[in-house]
Amino acid sequence: MAVVSPLVRRLARDAGLDVTAIRGSGRDGLITRQDVDLAIKAHGGEAQSAAPDLGPKPGPANVPQEGPAGVARIPIRGVRKAVADKLSRSRREIPEATVWVDVDATELIRLRATLNADESAPKIGLLAMFSRYTILGLSRYPELNARIEGDEIVIGRAVHLGFAAQTDRGLMVPVVPDAHTCTLEQLSMRLAERTQLARDGKLGPGELAGGTFTINNYGVFGVDGSAAIINHPEVAILGIGRIIERPWSSTARSWPGR
Numbered sequence: 005m006a007v008v009s010p011l012v013r014r015l016a017r018d019a020g021l022d023v024t025a026i027r028g029s030g031r032d033g034l035i036t037r038q039d040v041d042l043a044i045k046a047h048g049g050e051a052q053s054a055a056p057d058l059g060p061k062p063g064p065a066n067v068p069q070e071g072p073a074g075v076a077r078i079p080i081r082g083v084r085k086a087v088a089d090k091l092s093r094s095r096r097e098i099p100e101a102t103v104w105v106d107v108d109a110t111e112l113i114r115l116r117a118t119l120n121a122d123e124s125a126p127k128i129g130l131l132a133m134f135s136r137y138t139i140l141g142l143s144r145y146p147e148l149n150a151r152i153e154g155d156e157i158v159i160g161r162a163v164h165l166g167f168a169a170q171t172d173r174g175l176m177v178p179v180v181p182d183a184h185t186c187t188l189e190q191l192s193m194r195l196a197e198r199t200q201l202a203r204d205g206k207l208g209p210g211e212l213a214g215g216t217f218t219i220n221n222y223g224v225f226g227v228d229g230s231a232a233i234i235n236h237p238e239v240a241i242l243g244i245g246r247i248i249e250r251p252w253s254s255t256a257r258s259w260p261g262r
Contacts, residue, residue, distance in 0.1 A: 012037050014172070019044045084174045094236040102231050109247050119188075130247075131167065131221050132192035138219055138242055139163050139184050148240040149216045157239070166215030166235055167195065168222070169202045176202045177235055179215040223247060 016023040028035035142149040150159040165183035178198035218235040223246035232243035
């Protein structure tokens with residue numbers, strides 16, 4: 005069973021389905037939203053046509069308040085407010101420049117398949133591979149592994165890698181401290197651990213702060229690209245879109261690629 009998108013997990017959970025019992029139609033058994041929609045219909049329900057709400061469910065801190073003519077007002081509090089304040093500050097203070105690049109990922113997919121050929125070994129995900137390459141890139145361009153503190157740009161040798169994680173409580177950016185010291189296997193394990201802690205709401209404030217660079221793999225939502233917002237006070241962010249099959253041309257030759 006392979007589920008990448010938190011949206012797919014949320015859709016199955018809201019419909020009362022065990023996502024592990026759904027047969028995936030995607031590559032390597034990946035469970036897609038269409039698979040969940042079909043499972044809902046098979047159980048006599050109706051598939052949701054709109055994207056599920058990404059925010060936390062109403063609770064003591066965000067109970068919708070009744071308004072006129074059926075209008076609901078949801079207080080912006082807690083984690084949601086903290087994220088909103090930080091991203092708003094980033095938009096106000098950072099004159100960002102966004103660069104888009106298409107990359108042939110065919111060999112990357114083949115490498116992951118080779119790494120995961122041993123069924124007894126822990127599986128290596130794409131996020132871990134992206135993160136490892138990011139760390140190597142930061143060692144070559146250390147100016148991107150920096151923070152703004154007052155009137156100074158602080159460049160450190162250590163890479164404390166943040167990564168965007170969508171949870172029921174909203175968007176979070178857990179941080180893997182000293183990620184540059186990790187092997188690929190260790191990095192994969194630490195990313196998985198922090199992702200689960202974020203979804204369970206068990207991350208402490210210290211585990212969501214102190215990052216020097218952030219990676220955002222929004223390709224899990226099925227989009228090609230997005231203007232990622234820099235995680236203030238960092239100076240850069242890497243956003244990664246989806247990997248899809250399409251014709252690819254290089255040195256006057258063309259072939260199917262990813």
